Amino acid sequence: MELYQRTIHDLHDMLKNGDTSSTALTQSVLSRIQGVDGKIGAYLTVMGEYALEQAAAADKTIKEGKAGSPLLGIPVAIKDNMCTTGMKTTCASKILESFVPPYDATVVARLRQAGSVFVGKTNMDEFAMGSSTEN
Incomplete structure (x- = not known):
């Protein structure tokens, strides 16, 4: 099973136990986005470099034993x-x-406080007025 297919609970345990890193997980997600987004158009903005910087910071926090948030x-x-x-x-x-x-x-502020890694901004109908994701 690929990392991007796992549940948050499983991933949290894997990160906490050192079975994977946030950097590896983020790279897996970014690779998946790159592989399928051209067909489905789910993302308006992908923030790969920023996401990898956040992941490295999370890895450091986890390595220091300060992993409080799931x-x-x-x-x-x-x-x-x-x-x-x-x-x-x-x-x-x-x-x-x-x-x-x-x-x-x-x-967003709460996700930042929790240490989540932002990979991008997702598509939607203009001003969220509709259901077809056309804009």
């Missing part, structure tokens, strides 16, 4: 209508194509 080192994707400091948030709209919010949405 989400530490776990790759996540953020829907493109959630504000993310320093990352484009477009709501899948051309009118917001260069908007970079100065703050995080509460859910």
